[in-house]
Amino acid sequence: MKEIFCFIILSIALCLSDISSVFTYAANASQRDKSKMSFGAFLPEIPLQYYGGEYYDENYIRHIKIVDTTPEGKEWLLSLQEYNTKISAVSALNAEVVFEGGAVYSYAQLEKAQNSIMHSERDENRRIVDVEIEFEEKPILIDCKIDVRQNCIVIVAKEWNETAKKKISELLNIKIEHIIFETANYTKQELMEAIDKVYDAMKRKELNVSRVDKVGSKYSIFVVAEEWNTELKKKVIEISGLKEENIMFLVYRNGVYTSDVECDEKEDYLINKIKEAFKMQ
Numbered sequence: 001m002k003e004i005f006c007f008i009i010l011s012i013a014l015c016l017s018d019i020s021s022v023f024t025y026a027a028n029a030s031q032r033d034k035s036k037m038s039f040g041a042f043l044p045e046i047p048l049q050y051y052g053g054e055y056y057d058e059n060y061i062r063h064i065k066i067v068d069t070t071p072e073g074k075e076w077l078l079s080l081q082e083y084n085t086k087i088s089a090v091s092a093l094n095a096e097v098v099f100e101g102g103a104v105y106s107y108a109q110l111e112k113a114q115n116s117i118m119h120s121e122r123d124e125n126r127r128i129v130d131v132e133i134e135f136e137e138k139p140i141l142i143d144c145k146i147d148v149r150q151n152c153i154v155i156v157a158k159e160w161n162e163t164a165k166k167k168i169s170e171l172l173n174i175k176i177e178h179i180i181f182e183t184a185n186y187t188k189q190e191l192m193e194a195i196d197k198v199y200d201a202m203k204r205k206e207l208n209v210s211r212v213d214k215v216g217s218k219y220s221i222f223v224v225a226e227e228w229n230t231e232l233k234k235k236v237i238e239i240s241g242l243k244e245e246n247i248m249f250l251v252y253r254n255g256v257y258t259s260d261v262e263c264d265e266k267e268d269y270l271i272n273k274i275k276e277a278f279k280m281q
Contacts, residue, residue: 039064043097044083050076052103053110053148061096065148068101077101103151104178110146113153113172117144133171139164142187142219147180154180156219158187184219185246194240195221201239208232215248222248228260 036045043064050073052065066077080099088095105113118141121131132141139157147154153174157164160181169176186194191214198221201207209232211224223236228249237244249260 044080046076046080048108049106051107052105052151053107053146055148061098063098063100063149065103065107065151066099066101067103067106069104074101105151105174107146107148109174110148110151110153113174114144114146116172117141117153117155117168133168135167135171137164138167140187142184143217145217150178150180152178152180154182156182156184158185159183185243186219188214188219191219191221191242194242198223198236198240207235207239209236210252220246220248222250224250224252224257227251 035048037048037051038045046064046066050067052067054062054064056062064080066073066080068074068077077099084097084099117133119131132138139159139161141155141157143154143156145154145156146152153172155168160183165176165179165181169179172179195212195214198207198209198212202209202212209223209225211222213222214220215222221240221242225232228251233244233247233249236247236249240247250257251260
């Protein structure tokens with residue numbers, strides 16, 4: 001047993017020795033650049049200029065993006081990949097990490113662009129307000145997010161035209177192919193106002209619903225009721241002032257939230273629709 005234990009210790013020592021020789025370049029680069037992204041004991045520190053962010057894939061594998069557009073960046077990527085291969089032999093944690101190239105912009109650059117588009121500040125009354133990038137005839141901006149996997153920023157507005165897209169690309173100094181332009185019908189403030197209208201109607205007993213709130217990042221709201229019919233939906237749409245496509249009608253039953261259609265399918269979708277059509281509810 002003692003011999004086996006000694007063999008394991010010796011194997012680990014040899015493996016770590018190989019790691020240090022493989023990672024010599026990366027260590028020297030770290031000394032030249034003091035601003036680094038630290039990942040703890042099992043992963044090396046990465047200079048911020050090469051760190052493109054991280055994400056988890058569908059199999060919950062952690063991916064760390066590396067900016068490899070320069071020879072030094074390519075060497076960093078290779079060194080990190082070789083380092084990870086070696087250390088994975090003695091650490092199960094590193095087997096769940098992938099160092100991935102293909103990033104053109106560092107996470108710091110994407111974050112700076114995101115903050116330039118839209119960030120929060122306190123006004124003269126100490127209230128938190130959204131501050132947006134300024135340029136002539138800009139679209140109504142709604143949100144800005146970072147997509148690490150695609151090494152892009154995602155900008156959401158009510159509408160886009162080619163002039164506005166080009167102008168934002170110039171202002172942010174981010175290539176247009178690294179910006180995803182999305183559209184949504186309503187701003188966050190407009191959604192909150194719609195929620196307040198529905199909530200006020202609930203309190204006045206004008207609407208027979210139990211809950212209303214925002215749907216994550218979908219730029220929509222959801223409303224919960226014991227059951228739905230055409231008349232109740234129409235009333236919610238009128239009071240909220242939103243389009244039907246921006247409202248999720250949910251039913252809360254047995255501790256689970258389900259859409260009204262899914263709920264009907266579990267009972268008898270066809271019969272319920274016939275009843276609804278002939279107002280037999």
